[in-house]
Amino acid sequence: MKIFKRILLILLIAFVAIQFVRPAKNVSTDKTKHISTLYAVPADVNTILTKACNDCHTNNTVYPWYASVQPVTWWLDDHIKEGKSHLNFDDYSTYSLRKQYHKMEEVVEQVKEKEMPLNSYTWVHRDAKLTDDERVALTTWAQSVMDTMKAHYPIDSLIRKRK
Numbered sequence: 600m601k602i603f604k605r606i607l608l609i610l611l612i613a614f615v616a617i618q619f620v621r622p623a624k625n626v627s628t629d630k631t632k633h634i635s636t637l638y639a640v641p642a643d644v645n646t647i648l649t650k651a652c653n654d655c656h657t658n659n660t661v662y663p664w665y666a667s668v669q670p671v672t673w674w675l676d677d678h679i680k681e682g683k684s685h686l687n688f689d690d691y692s693t694y695s696l697r698k699q700y701h702k703m704e705e706v707v708e709q710v711k712e713k714e715m716p717l718n719s720y721t722w723v724h725r726d727a728k729l730t731d732d733e734r735v736a737l738t739t740w741a742q743s744v745m746d747t748m749k750a751h752y753p754i755d756s757l758i759r760k761r762k
């Protein structure tokens with residue numbers, strides 16, 4: 600029993616200690632490179648992105664209270680960093696045309712296949728679980744961005760030719 604208590608005490612001390620080590624928060628109000636500076640984002644689509652995607656795919660996360668408790672902070676930080684490295688709506692205007700186009704293809708695919716938003720996210724954020732209508736609205740928008748691009752740029756600047 601004594602060893603048990605000792606382990607418990609060590610765990611408790613470790614838990615308290617890690618509370619002081621935290622990554623910088625993902626917060627920014629800079630929208631100057633946001634996707635909407637290039638392509639129209641209708642209000643209904645913006646609502647969907649805000650509640651279901653932006654926490655991991657922009658430079659601004661709305662943190663729940665428990666995000667301040669370690670090791671949750673690290674776990675969330677990991678998702679946010681990885682999500683942003685794949686797709687960041689706040690950096691969209693810095694992407695090459697090819698990348699912009701391809702990321703919209705990915706949005707259509709990921710949303711259709713219900714890969715996004717991540718399950719671990721919708722368990723907690725129940726309202727981020729998309730309805731069929733919301734999925735259609737989001738994929739139709741992503742497709743319309745691709746169509747706009749196709750109307751403005753030659754296709755080989757958007758898609759690498761398959762040899």
Ligand code: HEC
Pocket residue numbers: 648651652653654655656678679681682683685686702705706707709710715716717719720
């Ligand atoms: C909890 C964080 C989180 C949320 C919320 C989230 N994503 Fe993601 N997303 C990720 C992570 C992490 C990856 C990279 C790993 C993977 O594909 O699973 C990713 C990958 C993607 C990719 C693939 C990009 C590529 O280069 O292949 C797309 C597209 C995407 N997400 C779109 C969305 C959309 C649209 C939403 C909202 C409907 C959303 N995500 C919500 C974390 C998230």
